[in-house]
Amino acid sequence: DGGITQSPKYLFRKEGQNVTLSCEQNLNHDAMYWYRQDPGQGLRLIYYSQIVNDFQKGDIAEGYSVSREKKESFPLTVTSAQKNPTAFYLCASSILAGGNDQPQHFGDGTRLSIL
Amino acid sequence: AQSVAQPEDQVNVAEGNPLTVKCTYSVSGNPYLFWYVQYPNRGLQFLLKYITGDNLVKGSYGFEAEFNKSQTSFHLKKPSALVSDSALYFCAVRDTQGSGNTGKLIFGQGTTLQVKP
Numbered sequence: 001d002g003g004i005t006q007s008p009k010y011l012f013r014k015e016g017q018n019v020t021l022s023c024e025q026n027l028n029h030d031a032m033y034w035y036r037q038d039p040g041q042g043l044r045l046i047y048y049s050q051i052v053n054d055f056q057k058g059d060i061a062e063g064y065s066v067s068r069e070k071k072e073s074f075p076l077t078v079t080s081a082q083k084n085p086t087a088f089y090l091c092a093s094s095i096l097a098g099g100n101d102q103p104q105h106f107g108d109g110t111r112l113s114i115l
Numbered sequence: 116a117q118s119v120a121q122p123e124d125q126v127n128v129a130e131g132n133p134l135t136v137k138c139t140y141s142v143s144g145n146p147y148l149f150w151y152v153q154y155p156n157r158g159l160q161f162l163l164k165y166i167t168g169d170n171l172v173k174g175s176y177g178f179e180a181e182f183n184k185s186q187t188s189f190h191l192k193k194p195s196a197l198v199s200d201s202a203l204y205f206c207a208v209r210d211t212q213g214s215g216n217t218g219k220l221i222f223g224q225g226t227t228l229q230v231k232p
Contacts, residue, residue, distance in 0.1 A: 004158075031218040040124075042205065042224040043159075050217055090158055094218040100147045100209045101166040104220055106158030 002027045004107035006091050011112045013078065013085060021076045021110045023091035030096040032074035033104065036060060037088040046089075049074055050096060078112065086114050117142045119208050121223035128196045128230055136191040136226045138206030147209035148189045149220065150180055152202045159205060165189060176200070196230045203227050 004025045013019045023032065031050045035043040045058030049068040063082025068074055074093075078085045088111050092104040118141045128134045140146055147166055151159040163174025170182045180191045189206060203225050210219040 006158075033219070040224070043222045045219065048217065048219060050215075056217075088156075092159075096216050096218050100211060100216055101164065102218065103149055103161040103164055104159075104218065105161065106151075108158045109156070111156070 004091060004093055004105060006089075006107035006110050008110060009108070011110055012115050013112060014115050016080045018077055018079050019112065021078070021089055021091075021112070023074045023076065023107060024072055025074075025091075025093045025105075025107075026072060027093055027105060028071070029093035029105070030071075031094050032068070033092040033094075034058075034064075034066065034074070034076045035090040035092065037090055037109075043090065046076065085112055087112060117208060117210060117212060117221055119206050119221050119223040121204075121206055121226045123226050124224075125227045125229060128228070130198050130230055130232050131195050134191075134193050134196040134200070134228065134230070136204050136206075136228060138189045138191065138223060139187055140189060140206075140208045141187060142208055142211065144211055146187075146189075147211070148180075148182065149207040149209075150174065150178070150189075150191050151205045151207065152176075153205065153225075154202050162191070196228075198230050198232055201228055201230045 007022045033048040034046040047066040049055035065077045091107045094104045095102040149164045150162040165182045173179045206223040207220040
């Protein structure tokens with residue numbers, strides 16, 4: 001089945017450590033997105049990418065980095081500069097061709113906690 | 116600025132009763148509106164969208180939504196609620212600011228729906 005796979009489901013980070021969250025899609029979607037979800041705050045956009053080898057900052061990019069070397073993959077690194085990384089991270093993808101009517105499709109998330 | 120508001124943090128309804136989850140939006144130009152549902156520790160699942168045409172949009176799991184341009188609202192409805200409908204619901208609008216189609220969405224804060232037996 002086509003879909004978006006996020007791994008791992010749970011991740012623990014030590015102080016001063018960088019960690020990378022994986023996001024892979026086999027939907028042949030053009031665009032990919034990373035969101036952070038905190039209780040009571042909805043979804044906040046971290047980074048997004050419309051095409052391979054290009055990406056843009058979202059609303060809360062500080063302390064995070066991404067790469068888009070392949071269409072299928074959009075890993076997110078949470079760096080030690082992110083002082084409050086404990087959250088639920090969601091990856092999404094969407095088709096861009098054809099206009100504004102295409103929904104985003106989501107993976108099942110990675111829950112990151114600080115040790 | 117474009118925005119989405121879900122004025123209720125939580126909606127409580129008895130099983131079998133109709134439910135409504137409210138959403139209002141603010142955009143420049145035509146709105147492209149979406150509803151998603153999220154179960155605990157899962158990603159968001161797409162329910163339905165409004166692009167143009169009929170103001171009543173039907174979606175997955177018996178849900179529907181009513182678009183009202185004059186009130187800038189897009190309320191989610193279901194005629195008869197199930198306990199299994201209990202979840203977190205998000206309304207979203209396409210971000211059309213800037214050039215090109217980025218596919219970006221602006222999400223509301225979410226509304227928790229609690230359906231009691």
